[in-house]
Each structure stands twice: as C-alpha cells, then as structure tokens.
Amino acid sequence: MKSLSFVFIRLGIGISMFGHGLVRIPKLNAFSTGMVGNFSESYLPGQIVKPFSLALPFLELIVGLLLILGLKTRLAGISGAILMLCLMFGTSMIENWGSLPSQMIHLLFFVLVYEFHQVNTFALDRMNSPSN
Numbered sequence: 001m002k003s004l005s006f007v008f009i010r011l012g013i014g015i016s017m018f019g020h021g022l023v024r025i026p027k028l029n030a031f032s033t034g035m036v037g038n039f040s041e042s043y044l045p046g047q048i049v050k051p052f053s054l055a056l057p058f059l060e061l062i063v064g065l066l067l068i069l070g071l072k073t074r075l076a077g078i079s080g081a082i083l084m085l086c087l088m089f090g091t092s093m094i095e096n097w098g099s100l101p102s103q104m105i106h107l108l109f110f111v112l113v114y115e116f117h118q119v120n121t122f123a124l125d126r127m128n129s130p131s132n
Contacts, residue, residue, distance in 0.1 A: 003121040006113075010067050010120065013109040017080060018064025024057035031057065042093040052086070059083055067113065070123020077114030081107055 024031045035053035036046050063083065066076035084107040091099045120126065 003119045006119045007122045010113055014064045014067025017060045021057040021061025044093055070125050073120050073125050074117045077110050080110035
C-alpha cells in the first residue's frame with residue numbers, strides 16, 4: 001500500500017467520523033432521545049443507551065479529528081474499530097440490518113488504518129515518531 005493511498009483512506013474515514021460527530025453535537029439531546037427511543041424495545045436498557053448516546057458524537061468527532069490530522073493514528077484506528085463493533089452490536093439488537101453494511105465498511109477502513117499505519121507518512125505522527 002502506498003503512502004498516498006493510505007492518506008486517502010485515513011482522510012476518508014476521518015472525515016466521515018468527524019462529520020458524524022460534528023452534526024450531532026449541536027442537537028445532542030434530540031439525538032440522544034431518538035437513540036433511546038429506538039432502543040426502547042431492545043434488550044439494552046436505557047441506563048446503558050442514554051450515556052452511550054451522549055458520548056457517541058464526541059467520540060466520533062475525536063476519532064475523526066485524530067485521523068484527519070494523522071495524530072495517534074494507531075490509537076484512532078483501534079478506537080474507531082471498537083466503536084464500530086459497539087454500534088454493530090446495538091444495530092443488531094434493534095434489527096436495523098440496513099445500517100450494518102455501512103458500519104462493516106467503516107470497520108474495515110479502521111482495520112486498514114491500524115494495520116498499515118507504518119505507511120502513514122503525511123501525518124502529524126511522523127513529526128513525533130516513525131512508530132505511531
């Protein structure tokens with residue numbers, strides 16, 4: 001994998017995550033209320049869904065920003081992958097099968113970011129250390 005190709009992958013998933021967080025934060029309460037409502041008939045209790053729904057946009061924004069900047073790329077890759085697995089679990093609990101393909105694609109890109117971080121040459125990580 002060439003370093004420029006990696007930059008496009010890193011920026012693509014980073015912009016997606018950053019955008020998800022950015023548009024949800026201004027309407028955080030409505031987003032959270034909607035998410036809790038979506039899970040009201042699932043096995044997941046509201047006491048778990050509510051704090052997750054309040055944290056999710058900020059996590060998306062942070063992971064996205066780190067990837068856009070190329071800062072802590074490995075950590076952002078693994079954090080994004082874990083976040084996607086959590087979302088996929090929740091999506092399965094409410095039988096929202098239409099959302100799973102998008103989440104699986106995001107997961108794949110996070111795995112690629114983590115796996116091929118060594119070609120992350122156009123990034124702030126390279127200013128600190130070649131092993132990020």
